[in-house]
Amino acid sequence: MRVLVTGPGGFLGRYIVEQLLARGDTVRGFARGDYPELAAMGVEMVRGDLGHLDEVSVACDGVDCVMHVGGKVGVWGKWFQYFRANIHGTMNVLSACKQHGVERLVFTSSPSVTFAGRDQKGVDESAPYPDHWLSHYPHSKAIAEQMVLTANGEPVAGGAKLRTCALRPHLVWGPRDHHLTARLIERAKRGKLRRVGDGTNLVDMVYVENAAEAHLLAADALAVPDSPVAGQAYFLSQGEPVNCWQWIDEILALADLPPVDRSISRSAAYWIGAGLEASYWAARRWDAEPRMMRFVAQQLATDHWFDVSAAKRDLGYQPRVSKQEGMERLGEWIRASAACGVRNAE
Secondary structure (H helix, E strand, O other): OEEEEEOOOOHHHHHHHHHHHHOOOEEEEEEOOOOHHHHHOOOEEEEOOOOOHHHHHHHHOOOOEEEEOOOOOOOOOOHHHHHHHHHHHHHHHHHHHHHOOOOEEEEEOOHHHHOOOOOEEEEOOOOOOOOOOOOHHHHHHHHHHHHHHHOOOOEOOOOOEOEEEEEEEOOEEOOOOOOHHHHHHHHHHOOOOOEEOOOOOEEOOEEHHHHHHHHHHHHHHOOOOOOOOOOEEEEEOOOOOEEHHHHHHHHHHHOOOOOOOOEEOHHHHHHHHHHHHHHHHHOOOOOOOOOOOHHHHHHHHOOEEEOOHHHHHHHOOOOOOOHHHHHHHHHHHHHHHHHHHHHHHO
């Protein structure tokens, strides 16, 4: 299979690229920056911006499948930034697929496209999109996901039809995670972590290699013209929800840090987040993320875990790496990173 991966240098994208290469697929990467380490691995790198159709079109020429992983993440920033990367960028990917006869598109979405600030306990893919949004990120991803799923079955050059699906991995973690894990450790070291809510909420998460494998499974499933995967969205997780704050404490322990011992109520965190968002917006501080936001407060205090039986049934998805094994690997990476930091300081 000849595969284009957008966002190949990101946390999840890099693992997808590595798994594709390991099984012998030909991989092309599309990114704004240079990634010489990927080129050294045999990835054909195309430099460009998702917001430019002509550049996306060049990247899609001659591939069998696109794994659209790239986009703007995080929960703070201007709407235009999210629109350009996540919505307009996805429109360009769809257009380029149709132009060049690409028949398969796997879109990396997020479970947050169904999050309305309330508990989600074992919900499946029938959960609706919310009526209001607490962050531009899930809003933009929901619009992009709807575009991808609606495009399923549309004609592409050459007379075939486009087959699409969307994957919703929740709280992706593992070695080389410079977002979730790194931010938790950094805030804990500065004494800035607070438990939000009563500390009993359960959440789903997924080890990064399991999430990456699901993308390959989805691409393979879409190779069948009448695939049941086409036009569908799938939640992805370890299949075993964990206590959010106990898991955070486990991650901190890997870095020899104490557990979170201070807390704040959900309502207090929400209104503090609202105030910080308002002050940051008034000051046009788009380059600095507030310490608390409404979306984050609701996420940290509510249950959100999902039924992944559809992914198991249609994709053959099984989380091969257990939570225990994944945490051991994460611990090794954290310790190695810390040792490297000490050597560099010396």
